[in-house]
Amino acid sequence: MESSLPLSHCHVKKTELVINRLHTFLHGIALLALFYYRLTSLTDIIKNKNTSLLLPHVPILISELILSFIWLLSQASKWRPVARKAYPERVPGDEKLPSIDVFICTADPTKEPCLKVMNTVISAMALDYPPDKLHVYLSDDGGSVATLQAIKQAWKFSRLWVPFCRKYKVKMACPEAYFLTDESGPDGKFHSTEFRAEKKEIKKSYMEFKDSVTKIIADTSIYMSRDHPPIIEVIDDANGDGMDSDKRKIPLLVYVAREKRPSHPHHFKAGALNVLLRVSAMISNSPYILVLDCDMYCNDPSSARQAMCFHLDPELSPKLGFVQFPQKFYNINETDINDGKQRAVWVGFRYFSVVEDYFTGFILHCKGWISVYFDPSTPGFLGATPISLGEILVQQTRWSVGFYQVALSRFSPLIYGLLRTSTSQSMCYAEFPYSQIYFLSLYVLAVIPQLCLIIGISLYPKVSSPFFVVFSFVFLSSQLKHVQEVFSAGHSIRTWSNEQRMWMMKSLTSYLFAALEVVMEKLGLAKARFLPTNKVVDDEQAKLYQMGVYDFRAPALFMVPLCSLYILNVASFIIGFGRIMQTQKWGEMFIQAFIPFFATILHFPLLEGMVLRKDKGRVSPSVSLLSAVISTIFVSFAALVNYY
Numbered sequence: 001m002e003s004s005l006p007l008s009h010c011h012v013k014k015t016e017l018v019i020n021r022l023h024t025f026l027h028g029i030a031l032l033a034l035f036y037y038r039l040t041s042l043t044d045i046i047k048n049k050n051t052s053l054l055l056p057h058v059p060i061l062i063s064e065l066i067l068s069f070i071w072l073l074s075q076a077s078k079w080r081p082v083a084r085k086a087y088p089e090r091v092p093g094d095e096k097l098p099s100i101d102v103f104i105c106t107a108d109p110t111k112e113p114c115l116k117v118m119n120t121v122i123s124a125m126a127l128d129y130p131p132d133k134l135h136v137y138l139s140d141d142g143g144s145v146a147t148l149q150a151i152k153q154a155w156k157f158s159r160l161w162v163p164f165c166r167k168y169k170v171k172m173a174c175p176e177a178y179f180l181t182d183e184s185g186p187d188g189k190f191h192s193t194e195f196r197a198e199k200k201e202i203k204k205s206y207m208e209f210k211d212s213v214t215k216i217i218a219d220t221s222i223y224m225s226r227d228h229p230p231i232i233e234v235i236d237d238a239n240g241d242g243m244d245s246d247k248r249k250i251p252l253l254v255y256v257a258r259e260k261r262p263s264h265p266h267h268f269k270a271g272a273l274n275v276l277l278r279v280s281a282m283i284s285n286s287p288y289i290l291v292l293d294c295d296m297y298c299n300d301p302s303s304a305r306q307a308m309c310f311h312l313d314p315e316l317s318p319k320l321g322f323v324q325f326p327q328k329f330y331n332i333n334e335t336d337i338n339d340g341k342q343r344a345v346w347v348g349f350r351y352f353s354v355v356e357d358y359f360t361g362f363i364l365h366c367k368g369w370i371s372v373y374f375d376p377s378t379p380g381f382l383g384a385t386p387i388s389l390g391e392i393l394v395q396q397t398r399w400s401v402g403f404y405q406v407a408l409s410r411f412s413p414l415i416y417g418l419l420r421t422s423t424s425q426s427m428c429y430a431e432f433p434y435s436q437i438y439f440l441s442l443y444v445l446a447v448i449p450q451l452c453l454i455i456g457i458s459l460y461p462k463v464s465s466p467f468f469v470v471f472s473f474v475f476l477s478s479q480l481k482h483v484q485e486v487f488s489a490g491h492s493i494r495t496w497s498n499e500q501r502m503w504m505m506k507s508l509t510s511y512l513f514a515a516l517e518v519v520m521e522k523l524g525l526a527k528a529r530f531l532p533t534n535k536v537v538d539d540e541q542a543k544l545y546q547m548g549v550y551d552f553r554a555p556a557l558f559m560v561p562l563c564s565l566y567i568l569n570v571a572s573f574i575i576g577f578g579r580i581m582q583t584q585k586w587g588e589m590f591i592q593a594f595i596p597f598f599a600t601i602l603h604f605p606l607l608e609g610m611v612l613r614k615d616k617g618r619v620s621p622s623v624s625l626l627s628a629v630i631s632t633i634f635v636s637f638a639a640l641v642n643y644y
Ligand SMILES: O=c1ccn([C@@H]2O[C@H](COP(=O)(O)OP(=O)(O)O[C@H]3O[C@H](CO)[C@@H](O)[C@H](O)[C@H]3O)[C@@H](O)[C@H]2O)c(=O)[nH]1
Pocket: 105, 106, 107, 108, 112, 139, 141, 267, 268, 269, 272, 292, 293, 294, 295, 327, 354, 355, 356, 357, 395, 398, 399, 402, 530, 531, 532, 533, 534
């Protein structure tokens, strides 16, 4: 009877569906009204031959068109929200399970601490899956001797750890995280002296393993090699124990450092994964692969079985290309000022773009495969997100470069995708690459209404006009929709402000610089690069992050535009507000004064960073000074125009 029960269940989230569609409908109508207003006022300007007024009005119109276009694309992923449930207890017996190859990538031993990489490896070894059907491959792009030595130690420790996890059904397969939490074993065995004795023993072994890794690091010079021959090593001990697949108690573990030469393009992570595909084809050749980054660990040992609930489902299976677990992070605190959690969501691996995960998924869909997005209540995998603002912006710049590479190519989702897959699927895949042009809208909205407020040019309807309601509705409906999404995901209002702030900060810096980088790349002046994020946590940074305070020690290239725009907004609000008080014309400039006011409040941490804070993570005085000079030039320009 058991086999007739479904392995998974998918249900439509009805309330969210109704809210989303109602929002699409009402917001869509309001946008049409907004553009009606813009077009009529532009026609008036042209009729009255006030051509100089086109200078601010046209960019504002373009920026509103861009925002609306991206909003429209984003509706596709919200049209039919579903939730999935997997029943791993219903998957067939172990003998019927297909085998899995787990791929883990590491690249730079200076940025990716060896112990963390080994924890990822060990947690994968301890997945709840038949050991003879699980094979773990580590790709080491850094070709580091230390990593090779450490993985041998990790293998030794796994020989104790994997049986321990199986025996006591340990829920946290990553040893570092296990020994940090207070898990005392499953019910019943909780008090057993046997369990306690074994736990003590295994903890001792873990400490010895940690010491051995520390010693390896201390004794070896650690650097990221870009020039090395290939090494493939099946990790084993001298007796060959553990190799005989009939008797194997722990999964096979293989170390791979592909050949790298400076003259040869190696295609970053996608290149590493393709080498693993070729190597694993010769060794285990499993029909399924599980890809992990070295900063993620398996948080729920049953996740491989959960994925099988979809892959073995007779209805889904023939077309199912991949099961995607959302990226969730273990190093996020409640305040999450950097919006590291990214609530909105990201096989031969495709080169060509540094967002190979997104791009490969897109191409698979275009080839007719489907995928399942599975968000279990216990996250299957937990990763690490950068905790400093600078790292986040650098990471975002890399992603943005990757998205532009896709958007500007023949693979552009709205052309390539529409011809090959459904409209809604293409829209979903188009949202990320096209939303990189947010920076155009945000620069316009951060500068033009402000300068016009100082000059005294009105760009928005008066409070008494019926179109005032339209503009207010568009603003409120988009903000309230965002708040609703934040709340329904179980977060607080603080998440809303963090996400708004980070969205603006990323757009104004990363999206812009990525666009410049891609232009340079097209002109042959720059080369594609993949700077792995830094996973080494600096104490000072960790302290600031824990307190919910920004670490503004980001590159000046990022900080100067942000601070200059902030000062410009504060200044324009003060000048504009002063003028409104003088002239008592509240109605005319209300929206225009509200924009810099909103920015001033939302980005208050920048003001704190420039003026109030004295700690190391404040905005450096040179950045503040340079920003003040730049914004003064803009404000003076507007004041001069106003004067004449
Ligand atoms: O030349 C390289 C560069 C990177 N990596 C590995 O790629 C992974 C991702 O790098 P990371 O620095 O952690 O970047 P993130 O921005 O955190 O990664 C996100 O973005 C990447 C695309 O840019 C995706 O591949 C990742 O899955 C996704 O988590 C890590 O395991 C690296 O070791 C390589 O193997 N070779």
